[in-house]
Amino acid sequence: MKILYIGDIMGEPGRRAVARMVPRLVAQRRIDVVIGNGENVAGGFGITPDLAEELFQAGLSAITTGNHAWDKREILDYFPRERRLLRPANYPEGVPGQGSVVVQTSGGEELGILQLMGRAYMPTLDCPFQVAKREMAKLRKRVAAVVVDMHAEATSEKMAMGHFLDGEATAVVGTHTHVQTADEQILPRGTAYLTDIGMTGPLHGVIGVKKELAIEKFLTGMPRRFEVASGPVVFCAALIDVDARIGKALSIERIRILD
Amino acid sequence: MKILYIGDIMGEPGRRAVARMVPRLVAQRRIDVVIGNGENVAGGFGITPDLAEELFQAGLSAITTGNHAWDKREILDYFPRERRLLRPANYPEGVPGQGSVVVQTSGGEELGILQLMGRAYMPTLDCPFQVAKREMAKLRKRVAAVVVDMHAEATSEKMAMGHFLDGEATAVVGTHTHVQTADEQILPRGTAYLTDIGMTGPLHGVIGVKKELAIEKFLTGMPRRFEVASGPVVFCAALIDVDARIGKALSIERIRILD
Amino acid sequence: MKILYIGDIMGEPGRRAVARMVPRLVAQRRIDVVIGNGENVAGGFGITPDLAEELFQAGLSAITTGNHAWDKREILDYFPRERRLLRPANYPEGVPGQGSVVVQTSGGEELGILQLMGRAYMPTLDCPFQVAKREMAKLRKRVAAVVVDMHAEATSEKMAMGHFLDGEATAVVGTHTHVQTADEQILPRGTAYLTDIGMTGPLHGVIGVKKELAIEKFLTGMPRRFEVASGPVVFCAALIDVDARIGKALSIERIRILD
Amino acid sequence: MKILYIGDIMGEPGRRAVARMVPRLVAQRRIDVVIGNGENVAGGFGITPDLAEELFQAGLSAITTGNHAWDKREILDYFPRERRLLRPANYPEGVPGQGSVVVQTSGGEELGILQLMGRAYMPTLDCPFQVAKREMAKLRKRVAAVVVDMHAEATSEKMAMGHFLDGEATAVVGTHTHVQTADEQILPRGTAYLTDIGMTGPLHGVIGVKKELAIEKFLTGMPRRFEVASGPVVFCAALIDVDARIGKALSIERIRILD
Ligand SMILES: [Fe+2]
Ligand SMILES: [Fe+2]
Ligand SMILES: [Fe+2]
Ligand SMILES: [Fe+2]
Ligand SMILES: [Fe+2]
Numbered sequence A, B, C, D: 001m002k003i004l005y006i007g008d009i010m011g012e013p014g015r016r017a018v019a020r021m022v023p024r025l026v027a028q029r030r031i032d033v034v035i036g037n038g039e040n041v042a043g044g045f046g047i048t049p050d051l052a053e054e055l056f057q058a059g060l061s062a063i064t065t066g067n068h069a070w071d072k073r074e075i076l077d078y079f080p081r082e083r084r085l086l087r088p089a090n091y092p093e094g095v096p097g098q099g100s101v102v103v104q105t106s107g108g109e110e111l112g113i114l115q116l117m118g119r120a121y122m123p124t125l126d127c128p129f130q131v132a133k134r135e136m137a138k139l140r141k142r143v144a145a146v147v148v149d150m151h152a153e154a155t156s157e158k159m160a161m162g163h164f165l166d167g168e169a170t171a172v173v174g175t176h177t178h179v180q181t182a183d184e185q186i187l188p189r190g191t192a193y194l195t196d197i198g199m200t201g202p203l204h205g206v207i208g209v210k211k212e213l214a215i216e217k218f219l220t221g222m223p224r225r226f227e228v229a230s231g232p233v234v235f236c237a238a239l240i241d242v243d244a245r246i247g248k249a250l251s252i253e254r255i256r257i258l259d
């Protein structure tokens, strides 16, 4: 089973790159299932029902989010209706939406997806490690292969999650920092790992934002309305090859294409 | 001029990798000058005069540090005596040590080195952008080529600094997160850029720390004394090729070697 | 010289309390000059030109702000036009507005006002201690009496500023936490001090916000649009009596009136 | 039932004030039970078994702690042995010690004590609101009166807890900021509330620390070894009068005595 996991998709430039690249990669690399992080598709902040539909149309089987999950109000009612749209599982009980889902690949196999969010330098949530343990136990009863999206700021928290789930999850991949890391690896007990997949969006901004606005904010300390940058776009993803019978990763490859 | 910049060197495993790899790379890649981040060489926390000397012996022409600069008390008196040991330039006036230095390469050329530290999710300091502007102006009067070490947590602050100094600095490279990023590039106005060089240290720890200790800290919330991990070691660096006459970067290459 | 300093004025309930209480207190307590913190007057978030005028009409000679200074866009152009409206002095150069002003009391005496903002758990700014030193030197050349508003979260940073300016400032009073502290005192070298003046606004909210909304935010971790609470209002201020010739505080008294 | 709750006891000056003041107040005010926060008794950082015994000898029936609970290693084994020493209840499962206890007053009545820790600007823990609900339900089956120590930085989180437990807890009192607040009140449904009891320790330090060291840390950004300040001492506590049959607070009074 070949899984393509696309990192934080940033605004319209990111969505257009997804629409162009996904069909091409699915064909070329014989990909069975595509997942992507959609927390920034709506002008950099959040996601709307229409944009979620657009991503499903482009070939995604599931969309994860993160700290920007709730930026657009119209998504609140959509979460309970659309199981393929996830928010981190360690939001407390009563929060709309789900943190995990089982999807079917084009080849008819099943894949579990679990999203967690870190707490270091992030909003306070339930413990992602405790929740990971609980949710993995549930998912592993149903499916052999589970990919975990660890949406977090601190490299230490992401790597700790990788090792914590090593041998349990098929893969632990990070999102949120918008910069791809170069540490793809199979951990000692067999879990594929990458600290951050990186952003799919404008290359020459500051994590996707117009650089002038970001620099001005750092220089003045004043709030600034951010806009998505323009210019050349980078498509960042991870390609994970899985032995679907046992849910073990065979390989993980970084994809970073200037589109 | 070929510059080898080694990322955060972690404890004894990191120091040994430096001792082994530097002579080999200098010979193979015809490197003119070697710089490294030494904030974690003393058991993961700080640096001592002896360990600084050890790194200079191993071929480093300058050592940068960061938030761990002061972890060992015996280094306080050493900072004013040893100009090749830097701490971030945006520490306020009166703090021991310097934030920049000009070194001579083996070929007799001059290179300026400037270290800054970010403020997002980091200790409060003077503004790294204002200090960068002021210090770059001073350094550029003396030398054509200046490499900047932006020791920071947030990818946004590092990329903003890259663009802020684009066309001014020869290169802006990041340290601190201990995970190498895959976004090496020449920015639009010519500055070489890499968000994080990554750590030189144990591969299978959590950013260099024994994974069991790191996981336990995340699980319990209690303070833990950290120990440097053991096992295979990764050597992370950036190799920057510079037109020394004009101080412009010709290329930047990530180096990540399992040692 | 009797100075009345009103803490963070919260929304319409706060503004109405100011309009009612200020004339009464000025008459009863023979107050010479009234200052207030206006960062929350516009529905809890920021201030507009109209609301600033309303506070000046109510008898305030100067208005300080804080981290909410910029919440309303229409205030940006007003800052440079209205010297009596202050923002923290340790915002970097180029930021609209001023951090200090000299006002005339009703008795014709002069009073300097300086606003600073802390950095612990707050936005990153220039060092409030360095800026305090520089700005106090300027103000003390013009006037004998200077009141400092230290807008900060951490009690440690506020008390450190009190002692740092002890003997230099007439008074150092804190704002921002919306809860009055009970530690009014004359510090060893003569500066009047109070860690936080407290909020003027709804008593039964959560620092002025409808309690149900605040509790829900803590329970769910999701963003919530906050609304100013209703019900009984508390008026919080500090009354500082000053020997105007030498700028020394004679006394500091907390005022906390259920209105 | 009259409860005396002493705020963060700071180092030796704090312990001596407790030893002097507790017997006097117990006699004068006819106090039935004394509780105190002991997270800073060991030179400002943590608590040891010997110092806990000293506080029990001085008349305390229970000791709460906070983020400094674990500063001294020798306390780890003591926590499971001594039920009267509490750590915040929202530390995760498996952490040594307990977050609640039922004690007997000198008059033979029972009082429940629950400690929670906030998460805003504090270490990441389980949700204090969820844990409060669960633990209050357990305690209320055994006892009518429960006092809650909310050890937290942000005034908003403390007030939100007060309102969250209003009508459930006898009293919610805050600790941690080391500055007494002036907002003692009976909340609408009957719970006694005070945002922070304040520190028992040196008056002229910076939250109990030598002021020169604290100021220097803010000025330089470098780590400093802190020392407990000397000079006059302030004793801060809350005196809560309770109708023991129904567990309802009759009154809450701040105590702040220059010793
Ligand atoms: Fe994102
Ligand atoms: Fe994110
Ligand atoms: Fe480091
Ligand atoms: Fe660092
Ligand atoms: Fe405020």
Ligand SMILES: [Fe+2]
Residues within 6 Å of the ligand: C039, C066, C067, C068, C151, C175, C176, C177
């Ligand atoms: Fe504020």
Ligand SMILES: [Fe+2]
Residues within 6 Å of the ligand: D008, D039, D040, D066, D176, D177, D178
């Ligand atoms: Fe404390």
Ligand SMILES: [Fe+2]
Residues within 6 Å of the ligand: D039, D066, D067, D068, D151, D175, D176, D177
């Ligand atoms: Fe504390």
